[in-house]
């Protein structure tokens with residue numbers, strides 16, 4: 505399987521990259537980012553791209569992939585709706601539309617989050633924008649597309665969030681993870697589980713197109 509990965513420098517993306525590199529069924533990973541991950545691996549190739557609203561210059565590099573794991577995203581904390589929409593909806597759709605055109609056989613997996621609002625009309629701005637993004641992705645002509653909605657993700661294997669706020673949160677939460685997982689197993693997952701679930705869904709498919717935290721853990 506040939507995998508395209510967005511957000512490989514982030515917490516979720518680092519976890520997904522780790523699982524891809526370990527998986528014998530993955531022959532090649534192409535990471536598209538604003539910066540390099542700093543990792544070296546025979547299966548990994550990286551492209552640094554500046555304008556994430558326009559991927560036309562990369563089109564020659566973006567065909568022939570079986571799966572795209574789209575882990576690029578930001579926290580809405582402190583952001584205006586316009587800025588959050590630009591990163592969450594505009595960037596995702598710019599990439600996805602290009603990929604759907606070039607890879608009709610691709611499985612596209614998007615990381616949104618628990619509480620995403622499919623009606624696009626609720627009170628929470630981030631949830632509406634994520635819902636709009638999911639709904640638009642579900643319309644594209646991929647072989648299949650899946651929306652992953654993790655809740656609380658425990659970073660494993662030394663992985664760290666790019667977001668300062670999350671890093672602080674994870675530092676405080678670290679010691680209580682075992683308790684959290686035991687008390688709220690439906691709402692806690694790990695970077696490893698998210699990555700492994702993506703790989704399994706990309707290879708075998710699954711019935712639901714929107715996967716909640718507990719579905720991810722079950723897979």
Ligand SMILES: NC(=O)c1ccc[n+]([C@@H]2O[C@H](COP(=O)([O-])OP(=O)(O)OC[C@H]3O[C@@H](n4cnc5c(N)ncnc54)[C@H](OP(=O)(O)O)[C@@H]3O)[C@@H](O)[C@H]2O)c1
Nearest residue numbers: 511513514515516538576577578615617654657665666667
């Ligand atoms: N962390 C969680 O517990 C959690 C839970 C549920 C859902 N999620 C969702 O999972 C996704 C990833 O979260 P994360 O925790 O991995 O975030 P993160 O650690 O902050 O990483 C964000 C990733 O997105 C990239 N990115 C952000 N803004 C960009 C832009 N304008 N242009 C290009 N690349 C950009 C970053 O690249 P740079 O390295 O260049 O900044 C980085 O690779 C988000 O959509 C988030 O809502 C996370």
